[in-house]
Amino acid sequence: MVWLVEKDPDGAIVQFWKAINVGDRVDSALKDMAVVMKQQDRAEEAIEVIRAFRERCSKQAQESLDNVLIDLYKKCGKLEEQIELLKQKLRMIYQGEAFNGKPTKTARSHGRKFQVTVKQETSRILGNLGWAYLQLKNFAAAEAVYRKAQEIDPDANKACNLCICLVKQGRYEEANTVLEDVIEGRLVGSNDPKLINRTKELLQELEPWQLLQVHPTPNHGLINLEDAFIEGLDQLINQRTPLRSRRLPVFEEISTFRDQLAC
Template identity: 65%
Template sequence: MESGSTRNNTALLQEKLEKDLFHVVYKVPSGDGPYVRAKHAQLVDKDPESAVVWFWKAVNSGDRVCSALKDMAVVLKQLDRSEQAIEAIKSFRGFCPKNAQDSLDNVLIDLYKKCGKYDEQIVLLKRKLKSIYLGEAFNGKPTKSARSHGKKIQVSIKQETSRLLGNLGWAYMKKPNYMAAEVVYRKAQMIDADTNKALNLAFCLIKQARYEEAYVFLQDVLQYKLPGSDDLKSRSRAEELVLELESKQPSHAYLSNSSGMNFEDDFVEALERMMNEWSPTRSRRLPIFEEISQF
């Protein structure tokens, strides 16, 4: 016959297992501090307003400040309060260690994009690209760990450079400064080509009335020559851009309008120097630069 003590131990063990399963299923950390309560409100209760209140309490009490700032920014963005998220990160990032600053910059870039603050986004993206050039990114390592759709992945310097250039090209495109966006997208494609950047590059060329060049990039997508070419949404966009090209008057088909556009600063020239200076001598610090230097 089972004793009372044994039944109690079994009940306690069952309760612990249920709690552990709860944390795994809802991805809520254990504990009872403000940060844990914020995550519970965010992920379990689905109450973003309460989550923000608890995230603020976590920040003010020093409870996992970096995580609280980043998670609160996500919730505030969902609530269309991105401006508040930007101010929170800028005000409290000084309480986070140096190794957390890069991820906070990534959050800020996303928030600037959401708010249409393209100038601020451009400044921050240039700064991150400069840190790669100087060998300061990833703490001097060729790769870093990151998460994508809940899975842990390894990101290389090459991939990160292309990603940042793609974001920079998009920001210039939204200003709109199609000449600057074109130059940046070309560099991104040289490092790590994909369909999305090719379509944006074609769009920039169309806006400059450089239709023949745009058509070449669109054909690369339609002929499945680039990663992501089989994506239905991307192919649909490529087909729409081809129809736009075909609607242009033949007499205007291959005109270049680039000479009439002004690039507001010397970043393109600096980017050219940056690419040209990436030589094998730098490969001891960042090996990928040897691969890039051939361009």
């Protein structure tokens, strides 16, 4: 099948359809078909296929399908759908349902297997959530999410994104402090060539501030709102007992962010 995907992706999709229709390894067939469709710029179609047939897949396959959907939403620019699914994955972690209840899971990257902890997965999801908010230009919400992700499992990539959030809010001094950790190589990934180039670009953005030492007027209302948001994230990550409410405080705070910043 790997050979068929590489040589004839349309033919591979036909074979995946056949497997799904006869109930043959539906889990892998649906996931692999969606991935091939994405490679062919048929992401919208892949989303509809997953939505239509995921009920035929096992419970163990749902998490993988969610990860594929997140990539497809990102590909299509469906930021609201991406955010909602990322929040759903955070709920699963909070409720102890991630990794099918296990503390770690086996992941693959470039043919290599490795173990991922719930802590690492939480930080990864928060990083993706922060990026989605960044694309929506909701810089305050993105900042709060990135800060929490960095508390859990810091790395240079998220630090650069946090720096962008701060620059967009005119908080250059804080942005410069965040970037120093990357420049000094104190974070995982600091030596990556792509990150080095990003760091240079961010330094160029900060250069006028470094010359003038401009200090923006604090937005106290935004800071207070941010504190409430972070408190909700703390409750999500640290509290073990599920809340009675169907909506966790962190998601209520996200809605509050969106409503108040839209005013």
